[in-house]
Amino acid sequence: MTNDGAPLRLFNSLTREIEEFRPIHEGEARVYSCGPTVYNYQHIGNMRAYIFADTLGRVLSWKGYDLTHIINITDVGHLTSDADAGPDKMEKAASESGKSAWDIAEYYTGVFKGDIARLNIRPPAKWTVATAHVEAMIDFAKTIADKHCYELDSGLYFDTSTVPEYGRLARAVTEEGEGRIDTVEGKRHQSDFAIWRKTPEGETRQMEWDSPWGKGAPGWHLECSVMSKQYLGEQFDIHTGGIDHREIHHPNEIAQNQAHSCSAHTGANIWMHNNFLVDRRGKMSKSAGEFLTLQTLVDKGVLPLAYRLMCLQAHYRSELEFSWENLLAALTRLKRMVMAAQQLRDRVEAPTTDIDHPRLQQLLTAFDEAVSDDLNTPKALTVLDDVLGQKKIDPAQRLATVALIDAVLGLELVTLTRQDIRVRPSTARVDEALIEHQLDLRDEAKGNKNFPAADAIRNELASNGVEVMDGDPLRWDWIIEAN
Ligand code: AMP
Ligand code: ZN
Numbered sequence: 001m002t003n004d005g006a007p008l009r010l011f012n013s014l015t016r017e018i019e020e021f022r023p024i025h026e027g028e029a030r031v032y033s034c035g036p037t038v039y040n041y042q043h044i045g046n047m048r049a050y051i052f053a054d055t056l057g058r059v060l061s062w063k064g065y066d067l068t069h070i071i072n073i074t075d076v077g078h079l080t081s082d083a084d085a086g087p088d089k090m091e092k093a094a095s096e097s098g099k100s101a102w103d104i105a106e107y108y109t110g111v112f113k114g115d116i117a118r119l120n121i122r123p124p125a126k127w128t129v130a131t132a133h134v135e136a137m138i139d140f141a142k143t144i145a146d147k148h149c150y151e152l153d154s155g156l157y158f159d160t161s162t163v164p165e166y167g168r169l170a171r172a173v174t175e176e177g178e179g180r181i182d183t184v185e186g187k188r189h190q191s192d193f194a195i196w197r198k199t200p201e202g203e204t205r206q207m208e209w210d211s212p213w214g215k216g217a218p219g220w221h222l223e224c225s226v227m228s229k230q231y232l233g234e235q236f237d238i239h240t241g242g243i244d245h246r247e248i249h250h251p252n253e254i255a256q257n258q259a260h261s262c263s264a265h266t267g268a269n270i271w272m273h274n275n276f277l278v279d280r281r282g283k284m285s286k287s288a289g290e291f292l293t294l295q296t297l298v299d300k301g302v303l304p305l306a307y308r309l310m311c312l313q314a315h316y317r318s319e320l321e322f323s324w325e326n327l328l329a330a331l332t333r334l335k336r337m338v339m340a341a342q343q344l345r346d347r348v349e350a351p352t353t354d355i356d357h358p359r360l361q362q363l364l365t366a367f368d369e370a371v372s373d374d375l376n377t378p379k380a381l382t383v384l385d386d387v388l389g390q391k392k393i394d395p396a397q398r399l400a401t402v403a404l405i406d407a408v409l410g411l412e413l414v415t416l417t418r419q420d421i422r423v424r425p426s427t428a429r430v431d432e433a434l435i436e437h438q439l440d441l442r443d444e445a446k447g448n449k450n451f452p453a454a455d456a457i458r459n460e461l462a463s464n465g466v467e468v469m470d471g472d473p474l475r476w477d478w479i480i481e482a483n
Pocket of ligand 2: 224
């Protein structure tokens with residue numbers, strides 16, 4: 001049953017308009033998200049895409065829909081450029097590292113899933129792995145080959161003029177988009193793309209399969225058409241990905257879907273895209289060389305959930321600028337929220353789930369309106385601040401309200417403690433036991449009114465990256481530099 005709050009309205013990249021969400025199957029929401037290419041670590045920009053997809057999933061659950069979410073793992077087929085040329089990212093990583101493509105995929109998939117857990121992103125109903133679906137991809141390609149494809153020496157290509165309104169999702173042919181596709185000799189149109197790539201004569205690939213078009217590997221776009229159809233149906237509710245996918249990958253998925261269903265239906269009713277995480281150099285990307293992983297943040301002493309909060313502070317369709325200052329500001333905000341929630345927990349003797357206080361009901365309505373308005377998480381966070389700040393209202397009801405809201409925001413406010421947020425930076429030179437011991441000595445010195453000795457201990461700790469916090473039950477915290 002869906003709740004009777006505000007109608008859920010989402011921005012559909014296909015129409016470039018906000019539309020009311022109407023599920024295909026009553027009471028259900030079926031969502032497919034393009035997942036990582038597991039040839040390298042995911043950077044925190046990539047992780048923004050999954051925080052967004054998770055927020056969407058949590059809002060759908062909040063609205064009462066029974067959610068089926070699929071995320072794929074791309075372990076074959078994604079080329080080093082968005083063009084249909086150059087080596088496969090997996091094969092390239094394998095030859096550079098001397099490891100097998102399969103081992104590389106396994107390693108980076110494991111790291112990715114670990115990051116998903118650290119960001120409190122709910123795992124999907126199923127992780128679908130591309131290499132486990134190659135037979136289904138070949139079958140799919142067979143059904144569209146005659147009417148929509150042509151064969152060249154390098155593979156089987158999709159003729160984009162055979163489907164209605166190719167590229168409607170991308171709209172303009174931009175410098176970033178179709179126009180950039182390198183030409184492959186013999187292609188009928190610049191936007192045509194490979195759905196099967198033959199292994200060149202005399203070469204062997206680590207990942208290759210037999211097909212009616214020769215030994216080779218599937219094109220990247222094929223996997224998403226095949227796996228979304230297999231697990232969610234030929235028509236499902238929502239497809240998500242980063243905004244770069246609006247230009248090539250998703251228009252190509254749509255073309256394949258239309259060819260397969262022999263209709264103008266794009267596959268998903270709503271296509272949603274998160275905007276980029278950028279830094280001073282522009283879009284964070286792996287090809288730009290240096291990039292930040294979640295582990296970089298942890299090494300610095302930042303709890304991953306602070307990054308989640310940083311993402312939620314911006315609307316998913318806005319660019320989000322990464323800077324250490326922004327991240328540390330989010331960390332401070334998270335600490336405040338956690339302290340407020342912890343104080344509430346300390347005061348509640350008999351937990352409740354009944355929320356009948358009119359102000360809290362009003363705030364829950366405001367929260368529902370915010371998240372129903374194309375996932376307006378910045379506004380939803382201000383409602384959460386408001387709930388935490390209602391000092392005069394019964395703590396048990398406030399805590400219950402926080403729990404409801406946090407089920408959508410995923411900041412773990414009901415369980416996290418200030419202690420959990422104190423993450424040891426990898427550069428720390430002192431250990432916790434020593435810090436506690438020095439603080440005991442400092443208390444003793446203060447008790448003896450030996451203030452110079454107390455100050456000396458404080459200064460020494462500061463020079464070791466530790467801030468002494470008088471009057472705080474936590475007593476101390478790590479100093480994190482904003483650079
Ligand atoms: P990839 O592993 O390259 O296939 O990318 C995984 C996901 O991250 C895709 O949905 C991309 O669109 C998305 N993505 C890539 N770079 C960024 C970025 N800087 N900010 C946000 N999302 C991104
Ligand atoms: Zn995809």
